[in-house]
Amino acid sequence: MTASTHPDLTKIDLTDASVWEQGTPHEWLDILRSEDPVHWHPESDGQGFWALTRHADVHQVSTSPGQFSSYAQGPLRLDPAPDSLEQMRMIIIGMDPPDHRTFRGLVSKAFTPKTMSDLADSLRAETARVVGELREKNNCEFVTEVAARIPMWSISELMGVPEADRHRLYELSHALIDDQDPEVAPTPETSMEASVEIFGYASEMAIRERANPSGSLTSLLLEAEVDGRKLTDFEFTLFFMFLIVAGNETTRTASSHGLLTLLDHPDAMQRLVQDPSLMPGAVEEILRWEPPIHHFRRTATADLDLGGKRIAAGDKVLMWYPGSNRDPAVFEDPHTFRIDRTPNAQQSFGIGEHFCLGANLARLSLRLLFTELLGTVENIQLAAPPRRLHSNLINGIKEMQITYDVRER
Ligand code: HEM
DSSP states (O other): OOOOSSSSSGGOOOOOOOHHHOOOOOHHHHHHHHHHHHEEEEOOOOEEEEEEEOOHHHHHHHTTTTEEESTTTTTTSSSOOOHHHHHTTTSGGGGGTTTTHHHHHHHHHSSSSHHHHHHHHHHHHHHHHHHGGGGGGGGEEEIIIIIHHHHHHHHHHHHHHHHHHHHHHHHHHHHHTTTTTTSSSSSSHHHHHHHHHHHHHHHHHHHHHHHHSSSSSHHHHOOEEETTTOOHHHHHHHOOOOOOHHHHHHHHHHHHHHHHHHHOOOOHHHHHEEEEEEEEHHHHHHHSSSSSSEEEEEEEESEEEEEEEETHHHHHHHHHHHHHHTTTTSSHHHHHOOTTTOOOOOOOTTOOGOOOOTHHHHHHHHHHHHHHHHHHHHEEEEEEEEEEESSSSSSEEEEEEEEEEEEOO
């Protein structure tokens, strides 16, 4: 065998944020999937982890919360400090069954199809307003002027956040999650200060809503009861903080990558302009192509076998969604972008126990955004190379300058 048939897997470092900043390292993910799909990956800042790149393994781990826990060490790569772990376990994404089921039952009362359909008309109007502003010129910075505004608006509407507070909350959510990027969070304190400020804000909201329920998701959350139990103010505050981050960063990223991907695939863009009924499939394919989150973590609760490897109790397992989303065992021509791919079992929203509660809202937002955008402007071009986020967790784009022509009405 030659060296090229046995690539040196020790050269692969999926923790290196500067690699992800250049774009998803698909070559590495492909090599891992074909050579060692359940791969022991050392890390300089931790005990090492199992890197999963196959669709079936990501599925198995996500749907086996008893064996692969979110509670043990949270859903992020690095072990949290004891007090952060304590808080993480009070957020839905850091819980295991049975507590997770109870909590999810409580909050999903606010994410019903009815809440979503009530929001749909006003979301359509807001999207048209934001995109309509593009008519006034022939260039924009797409991330802040378009992609970021709609998710913050949706979550604020859902939660009853007044207009005047939305921009500040957006800045805080950015500083909180994108703390690997020195431009976004210049010091470790920036992220901590952001969480303290959001926390204070949410506590005041809880007091206000209890005294004077507005009928928003916030008051629904505070009033909802499962098994005779309600959310405490502290649980609400943590959930609010999580929602702001979970809803904003991800949908903004999917919108920015969606446009970038369509610019890279002008035929697909043209087909969408001619036939908007292809939009739902295009959104699924955009999510498969550029998952907004690179990975989430579980921790093994017992010694067990996974994909032919022996995993020890306490081992860290990372599910790399950009790898599983291009698994040739599930996706034909996985490296081809096809807006009419059916079925499309992309895993960007997770699977099973913790499947994204905001998936329907995110899908709706993306469909509305691209329908509106392609109907409003044409000849979209990049005015400069997009600037990506320095992060091994969020597939973010910080800046994307574009030029375009406004369509005749
Ligand atoms: C394109 C946009 C989005 C993507 C790619 C995304 C991705 C994800 C993923 C991968 C998970 C699973 C986490 C795990 O398995 O540990 C998740 C969970 C979650 N997401 Fe999203 N998300 C998006 C938008 C949203 C929005 C808009 C909201 C709310 C407004 C939201 C709220 C949640 C919540 C509450 C959970 C936790 C569910 C649970 O633990 O049971 N997400 N999301």
